[in-house]
Amino acid sequence: MTQRPKPVPVVNPWARPFWDAAMEDRLTFQKCKDCGANIFYPRIACTECFSDNLDWVNASGKGTIYSYTVVENNSPTAFLGDCPYVVAIVRLDEGPQMLTNIINCDPYSIQCDMPVKVVFEQLNEEFKLPKFQPI
Amino acid sequence: MSNLKGKVAFVGIGEVPTGRHADKAAIYHAIKSAKMAIRDAGINKDEIDYVLPTASLYSPAFNTEMVTCRVVEELGLKNCKKNVQIFSGGSSSSNALLIASTLINQGMARYVLFVHTDRLGTGVNLQQGIDLFSTAGISAEWEVPFGQHYSSIAALATTRYQYETGCTDEEMSAVCVSNRKWAELNPNAFFRKPLTIEEVMSSKMLSTPLRAKQSNMLFDGGAAFVLTSAERARDVADRPVYLLGEGGVVTHFVYSQEKDITRYGWAEAGKTAFEQAGLTPKDIDVAEIYDSYPVYQIIGLEELGFCERGEAGKLFLNGDTWPGGKLPCTTNGGMLSQGHTGAGGAVALMVEAVRQLMGKAGERQVKDARFAVETATGGTYMDSQVTILGTEIP
Ligand SMILES: [Zn+2]
Numbered sequence: 183m184t185q186r187p188k189p190v191p192v193v194n195p196w197a198r199p200f201w202d203a204a205m206e207d208r209l210t211f212q213k214c215k216d217c218g219a220n221i222f223y224p225r226i227a228c229t230e231c232f233s234d235n236l237d238w239v240n241a242s243g244k245g246t247i248y249s250y251t252v253v254e255n256n257s258p259t260a261f262l263g264d265c266p267y268v269v270a271i272v273r274l275d276e277g278p279q280m281l282t283n284i285i286n287c288d289p290y291s292i293q294c295d296m297p298v299k300v301v302f303e304q305l306n307e308e309f310k311l312p313k314f315q316p317i
Numbered sequence: 318m319s320n321l322k323g324k325v326a327f328v329g330i331g332e333v334p335t336g337r338h339a340d341k342a343a344i345y346h347a348i349k350s351a352k353m354a355i356r357d358a359g360i361n362k363d364e365i366d367y368v369l370p371t372a373s374l375y376s377p378a379f380n381t382e383m384v385t386c387r388v389v390e391e392l393g394l395k396n397c398k399k400n401v402q403i404f405s406g407g408s409s410s411s412n413a414l415l416i417a418s419t420l421i422n423q424g425m426a427r428y429v430l431f432v433h434t435d436r437l438g439t440g441v442n443l444q445q446g447i448d449l450f451s452t453a454g455i456s457a458e459w460e461v462p463f464g465q466h467y468s469s470i471a472a473l474a475t476t477r478y479q480y481e482t483g484c485t486d487e488e489m490s491a492v493c494v495s496n497r498k499w500a501e502l503n504p505n506a507f508f509r510k511p512l513t514i515e516e517v518m519s520s521k522m523l524s525t526p527l528r529a530k531q532s533n534m535l536f537d538g539g540a541a542f543v544l545t546s547a548e549r550a551r552d553v554a555d556r557p558v559y560l561l562g563e564g565g566v567v568t569h570f571v572y573s574q575e576k577d578i579t580r581y582g583w584a585e586a587g588k589t590a591f592e593q594a595g596l597t598p599k600d601i602d603v604a605e606i607y608d609s610y611p612v613y614q615i616i617g618l619e620e621l622g623f624c625e626r627g628e629a630g631k632l633f634l635n636g637d638t639w640p641g642g643k644l645p646c647t648t649n650g651g652m653l654s655q656g657h658t659g660a661g662g663a664v665a666l667m668v669e670a671v672r673q674l675m676g677k678a679g680e681r682q683v684k685d686a687r688f689a690v691e692t693a694t695g696g697t698y699m700d701s702q703v704t705i706l707g708t709e710i711p
Contacts, residue, residue, distance in 0.1 A: 189461045191459070191461075193458060194458060223458070223571065223574070248477065248578075249473040249477035251525050253468070253469055254524065254525065255522060256468060256523050257447075257464055258448055259447070260464075261464040269463060269465055269473065269524070270473075271572075271578070280459070280573055281463050281465055281571075283464070294476065294477060305462065311462055
C-alpha cells in the first residue's frame with residue numbers, strides 16, 4: 183500500500199512569518215507591543231487587549247510536555263506508516279501551548295511534565311515542522 | 318434564561334435503532350424519527366411551524382437537502398414557517414433546544430420539530446470515517462500536520478487526567494462496562510452483548526492509553542423531538558418534560574489551546590444550569606452524561622459536582638452508575654454502546670433523558686425519575702453544554 187502524502191499546514195497569511203522562521207530552525211511566537219501578551223498560534227489581533235500592534239519574537243525553544251499519547255493503531259491514513267508516533271501538547275516556557283510530535287526518543291519513556299526542546303523536521307521543500315525531544 | 322425555566326416542554330420523542338442500515342437512505346431515518354416524535358406528541362403534523370434539522374456529516378450533498386427543506390416536504394407539513402439548520406457538532410441538540418425554547422417563549426413558534434439523521438456507519442467506510450474525523454474541527458494549520466485525530470485527542474485527555482488524579486485503567490474501562498449494562502436493555506443500541514473490564518483492557522491499543530473498546534464507533538441513526546410551550550404541553554401530553562435550566566461555556570477551537578484538558582467548562586456551565594433550575598446534583602434521578610470516550614463521562618460527572626475529582630471512576634466500577642444503582646448514568650448506553658451518529662450522540666442522550674422522565678424507557682426505566690441532567694459538547698470538546706429537565710417545576 184502506498185502511503186498517502188502527509189498533510190501540509192494550510193497557512194493563514196498572517197502566520198507566514200512563523201513558517202518562514204521554522205525554515206531557518208527558529209521557533210517564534212507573537213508578542214503584543216501594548217500589553218506584553220505572548221501569543222500562539224499567530225493571530226490577527228492580540229487575544230488579550232485586541233491591539234493590532236503585534237511583534238514576532240524568538241522562543242527559547244524549551245518547554246514541558248502537558249500531555250502525550252503514543253499512536254499505535256487507527257491513525258489518519260497518511261500517518262499509518264509512522265505508527266507508533268507520539269502526539270503531544272507542549273507548554274513553552276514563555277506560556278503558549280502547541281501541538282507537536284515528540285521524536286528522537288523511546289516513545290514509551292515519555293512522561294507528563296517532562297522537559298523538552300524544539301527540533302525542526304523537514305516535511306517537504308516548503309515546510310519544516312517544529313517537533314520536540316526530551317532534554 | 319431564568320425566564321425560560323418551566324416555560325417550554327418536550328411533548329414527543331422519536332428514534333430509530335442505531336446500526337448499519339445499508340439498505341436505507343439517510344432521509345428515511347429523519348422521516349421515521351420525526352413521524353414517531355409527532356405521533357408521540359399526539360398532535361397533527363400540520364401544527365409544526367418550525368423545523369430545525371441539524372447537520373448530517375456523511376454527505377455534503379445530502380446535508381444540503383436537509384438545509385433546503387427536504388424534511389418539511391417529505392413530511393408534508395402544511396403550515397411550516399421556517400426550516401433552519403442548527404449545527405454545533407455534538408452540542409447541536411442543546412443549542413437547538415435553547416434557540417427553539419426562546420422562539421416558543423416569545424410566541425414566535427408553536428410546535429418546533431428538531432431532527433437529526435446521519436449515515437456514518439454505511440455511508441462512509443472505517444478509514445474514511447477516521448480521515449473525516451482527523452480533519453473535522455481539527456486545525457488544518459496547527460494540528461492536522463502532526464497526525465492529530467479524535468483517538469489521539471481523547472488519549473491526550475486520558476493521559477493527563479490519569480496523571481493528575483490517579484484514576485486507573487480499570488476505572489476508565491468500567492465506564493464502558495456501565496454503559497454496556499444499560500445498552501443491554503436498550504433495543505435501539507448497537508452493542509448489546511455483556512462486556513467485561515478484562516475485554517475492554519485487552520482490546521487493541523489505539524493511542525495510549527486509549528483502547529479500541531474505549532472508543533466509540535460510527536453508525537447510522539436518527540432521532541427527533543417536538544417542543545412547545547408549557548401551557549400547550551399540559552393540554553396535549555400526559556407527562557410533559559420541562560426545560561428547567563441550561564448553561565454553556567465555550568473553551569477552545571484548537572484542542573491544544575485548551576488550558577485544562579481535564580476539566581473544560583463543565584463546572585461553570587453546570588453551576589449556571591443547576592442555579593437556574595433551583596436544583597443540586599443530589600436532586601437528579603438520571604444523569605445523561607456525554608461520553609464518546611470514557612474520560613469525558615468521568616470528567617463530566619465530577620465537574621458537575623456529583624462526586625469529588627478523581628472519584629467518578631469508582632462510581633462506574635462499584636455499580637453506582639449501573640441499572641439499579643444510586644446514580645443512573647448515560648442510560649441509553651451512550652456513544653460507547655448505543656453508537657455514535659455524528660451530531661446525534663447528544664441528540665440520543667437528550668431523547669433518552671426525556672424518555673426516562675416520561676416513563677417510557679421500558680426495561681431500563683429509572684423508577685420515579687423526576688429530574689435529569691444531560692450534557693453535550695461539540696468539535697474537539699470545544700464547548701460544555703448542560704441541560705436540566707424535569708417533570709415538575711421546582
Ligand atoms: Zn495585547
